[in-house]
Amino acid sequence: MNKFKRRDFIKLMGISTASVATPSILKAATGSNVAPRVVVVGSGFAGSTVAKYLRLWSGNMIDVTVVDPKSSHVSCVMSNLVVNGKLNMSDITFDHSLLSDKYGVKFIKSTVIEIYSGLGGKTVSLADGSTLTCDFVVLAPGIAFDNVTGWDQNIAPHAWIAGPQTELLRDQLIDIKAGETFVMTVPKAPYRCPPGPYERACVVADIMKRKGGGKVVVLDMNSKIIVEEHMFSTAFSGIYGDIVEYIPNVEVDSVNGLTINTSKGSFSADVLNVIPTHKAGKIISQLGYATVAGRWADVDPISYELRNEAGVFVIGDSSGTNQPKSGHMANSQAKVCADSIIRMIANQPIDDLERLSNLTTNSACYSPITYETATWLTAGFFYDQNEKKMKAVKASLGQAEKHSVDHYKDMFSWSQNLFENTFM
Ligand SMILES: Cc1cc2nc3c(=O)[nH]c(=O)nc-3n(C[C@H](O)[C@H](O)[C@H](O)COP(=O)(O)OP(=O)(O)OC[C@H]3O[C@@H](n4cnc5c(N)ncnc54)[C@H](O)[C@@H]3O)c2cc1C
Incomplete structure (x- = not known):
């Protein structure tokens, strides 16, 4: 217990894979003035992070559009502190304008109902009857209930x-x-x-x-x-x-x-x-992608691309890996996915030894236990090249020995860090 110091995973935020595809390589690879286009479905922890880092790491060379029926994201992380009156809804609500103003991410307020793959790329249909065309689709629709x-x-x-x-x-x-x-x-x-x-x-x-x-x-x-x-x-x-x-x-x-x-x-x-048993967000089942236990999407964790559909990626809670379903993990997976898409556009490999040896993700959850104390739990994962899956780094499995006022204070630094890294 407590092998991994709590401050270590606060520092880990933002590190997983960092893109090596520089904007100039991207421009040379695409060889045209038409920007590669990515449509992201969902603006939660996974969707917002992938949209932000696709823009940031490509030097704004990728056109990124996020579709979500909500115009701001209300975070589940820290929401139990709204339940007990410690926080207000405004403390856990993040407007899309934060990412559009700073990074040029485009937002459309609608629901995605269908995706078609064709020779010229992907077509994404929205509930309002309109369509979007793009080169890659990232699905980050969270969960649905039984x-x-x-x-x-x-x-x-x-x-x-x-x-x-x-x-x-x-x-x-x-x-x-x-x-x-x-x-x-x-x-x-x-x-x-x-x-x-x-x-x-x-x-x-x-x-x-x-x-x-x-x-x-x-x-x-x-x-x-x-x-x-x-x-x-x-x-x-x-x-x-x-x-x-x-x-x-x-x-x-x-x-x-x-x-x-x-x-x-x-x-x-x-x-x-009543908190019912979960499955991937509704669109995943609608599209026939819920093939892991009939509930989750089957993805390759070196990119989060669907194993049976090229150019379509699933990240966050909807993905069916052996990693925990958390906002921190969704943020981590989104960076691996953004890095993969940028490399694919730049015609660079995503499965070279150096990248796979450094492929890591991590997760952390803080839990208030009383009105003034909290506890925490964390895990880091690495890519096992023999088993071709993410596995827990044993030394990184950590949890607090007891709930304390100090952990309660740290919970606010950690969550602020996660919120800034994801939504701002
Ligand atoms: C009480 C509570 C406490 C938590 N505490 C922690 C914690 O301490 N640490 C931690 O890391 N995690 C925590 N979590 C978990 C965390 O909130 C989730 O794991 C995280 O939200 C998953 O991110 P996501 O992007 O996959 O899904 P979400 O954040 O749920 O985002 C999904 C988005 O997709 C949109 N969407 C769905 N379908 C469509 C569609 N067809 N078209 C367009 N948009 C669509 C939805 O509107 C939504 O905005 C907590 C959760 C709860 C409930």
Whole structure:
């Protein structure tokens, strides 16, 4: 534990692969005045990062258009601090103008519904009936949820895609009274932010404790707490021992208003937080790309290009690698992808020994445990050239030994760093 010092991964931000294709090489390689075009689907952690670095590392030689139905991105990272009233929505909201003004990234407010590959490149169809043509498509659509019979997210919010759902859960928790019951589900792994649901349980238990007591029932679809087990089980049985009831191996049958029916019985709540099992963003299944366990996109991690569709890349939570689904990881994968696309345009190899030997990604998650303390978890990954996949660097697997005020302060430096590196 704690082998990797927390300040080390704060410094790691921005390092993965750095492009070697200089703007002059790019110009010579393309040999024309028409800029190569990339369409990015989604403006979250993965999409915004790839758009920014495609512009930055190519010396603005690549035309980059991002499509997203939202005009600003609300970050899930730090959103549990909106849920407990520490932050405002404006603290976790990033307007697209930050990337368009500084880097010339173009944004279109719409939803991508189809992609066609032809001899002349790719055609991307939007919900408003218009089309975009380009040379490469990067899909970064985040997640979608499995259906849960009877579930109404306006009554029992997930608050797992940040935005109005976060505000709804926050408002319900403002109204919850001492002695009342909060019930939540933990989705089956893999899901976004491995410690996130256990962090949510602690944040709500802290709210109940400060209100004078109550109950937090955690219905875990996994057989045990999947990360930071010691940290969270100690919190559940220690500081929150009179509040949290943790139940593993739960299968969810249905939801009826504020009652959830499961393999371990029915639970009625005053506030119900249903976080269903995840799959890749809807467009990935629509296009037939969800081939890893029928849920995630099958990509080659040296570029994040789909294994069965040249010129189409999938990064962030939608990709099906053995790396954690996190904003920090999405940022890291996006840089590997941007570097690959620039090299492809410059007719440079992406699989030379030097590049593959230096191919790394990393992830970090901070979790508030109380109103003033937090914990953290990190992992670094390298490309194993024999197994042709990303593997965890054992020495980089680290987690805090205990939650503390210092870690809580570091959480703000780390998240600010990630936000600036991604959205600004
Ligand atoms: C409570 C909570 C806490 C978290 N804490 C951490 C943490 O401490 N550290 C960490 O690293 N990560 C954390 N995460 C995880 C992190 O938020 C996600 O892993 C990250 O958002 C994934 O980025 P993404 O770009 O893949 O998806 P997203 O950020 O969700 O972005 C997807 C975007 O795609 C758009 N989109 C979808 N479909 C289409 C379409 N067809 N056309 C156009 N646009 C489309 C969506 O509108 C959205 O803007 C946390 C998550 C939660 C819920």
